[in-house]
Amino acid sequence: MAILEVDDLRKEYGGFTAVEGSSFEIERGEVFGVVGPNGAGKTTTLKMLAGLIEPTAGTAVVAGHTPGEREMQRRLGFLPEESPLYEEMTAVSYLEFFADLYDVPADVATERIHDSLDRLDLEHRERRIGNMSKGMQRKVAIARALVNDPDVLIFDEPASGLDPLTTNYIIEFTRELSDEGKTIVFSAHNLFHVESICDRLIIMNDGRIVARGTLEAIREAHGGTEYHVYATTDGSDGPAAADSPLEVTEENGQYRHVVADMAAVEAVREAVEAGGGRVTDIQTKTPSLEEIFLEVASEPEETEA
Numbered sequence: 001m002a003i004l005e006v007d008d009l010r011k012e013y014g015g016f017t018a019v020e021g022s023s024f025e026i027e028r029g030e031v032f033g034v035v036g037p038n039g040a041g042k043t044t045t046l047k048m049l050a051g052l053i054e055p056t057a058g059t060a061v062v063a064g065h066t067p068g069e070r071e072m073q074r075r076l077g078f079l080p081e082e083s084p085l086y087e088e089m090t091a092v093s094y095l096e097f098f099a100d101l102y103d104v105p106a107d108v109a110t111e112r113i114h115d116s117l118d119r120l121d122l123e124h125r126e127r128r129i130g131n132m133s134k135g136m137q138r139k140v141a142i143a144r145a146l147v148n149d150p151d152v153l154i155f156d157e158p159a160s161g162l163d164p165l166t167t168n169y170i171i172e173f174t175r176e177l178s179d180e181g182k183t184i185v186f187s188a189h190n191l192f193h194v195e196s197i198c199d200r201l202i203i204m205n206d207g208r209i210v211a212r213g214t215l216e217a218i219r220e221a222h223g224g225t226e227y228h229v230y231a232t233t234d235g236s237d238g239p240a241a242a243d244s245p246l247e248v249t250e251e252n253g254q255y256r257h258v259v260a261d262m263a264a265v266e267a268v269r270e271a272v273e274a275g276g277g278r279v280t281d282i283q284t285k286t287p288s289l290e291e292i293f294l295e296v297a298s299e300p301e302e303t304e305a
């Protein structure tokens, strides 16, 4: 059952359309990626889901509640791209303050806060937030999104601009939250992170969704898997013409035949051997999300995945 339903969500600023009629659903327990270049409309979309900005049209429903409803706020945790933190407070007092805003009983809050900070491996938690490193501040912001023990977490660029170790920590922690049954909507510039933890994703460009689905489905719709068959050039008649490879190039003294399926791999192998050559290597090539992203970001319309 969908825990988050987005129907024709649209945001205009004056005459400028930041998000143009997005519709999608997110299932309970999914990690759902929102990907796109700068200015694509990711943050605007996430803020509308969190009820922080009013859509111009359309609706977002989280666990049966519309943004702004108290019950919806209780069920949702939002990590903004840039989280303003109260620099004079310590991490713990800051988090206790927010837990109180959510009416979390003090003893429950204390346990929950220390549990989150332990799991995020935050040291020096009695230090003033203003004196913490960027990575430590990000961990505090993540713990803040968890003080009300929400079912749905919306993370806008959770690990952007952090060192690789802190980034890994945050990605791993996000994965653990998902394993515990939380639904997570996650935007990121680093496509490797999206690729490593998201079940499904949308790719946005210029306010529109240009691709959607599982990574495999998006891959399939945008080139799918290719096989590269390398063959010797010595003593052969030349590259195999069998079953018309998609592409043949000569590389480092070998022919590289690009084909689309295993049957074509076999046909190339037979043709190479019949011509006096030998297959030296076969490699499977799946386009990275990065490559797909560059392709779809330049397409005007959504392709069905």
Ligand SMILES: Nc1ncnc2c1ncn2[C@@H]1O[C@H](COP(=O)(O)OP(=O)(O)OP(=O)(O)O)[C@@H](O)[C@H]1O
Pocket (backbone or CB within 6 Å): 013, 016, 017, 018, 036, 037, 038, 039, 040, 041, 042, 043, 044, 045, 081
């Ligand atoms: N308050 C605002 N007033 C006017 N235009 C805005 C406002 N907020 C966002 N925009 C514009 O809406 C478009 C989408 O912005 P948004 O922040 O959602 O993009 P994004 O995909 O999150 O980008 P980034 O990856 O750079 O954070 C941009 O062109 C942005 O300039």
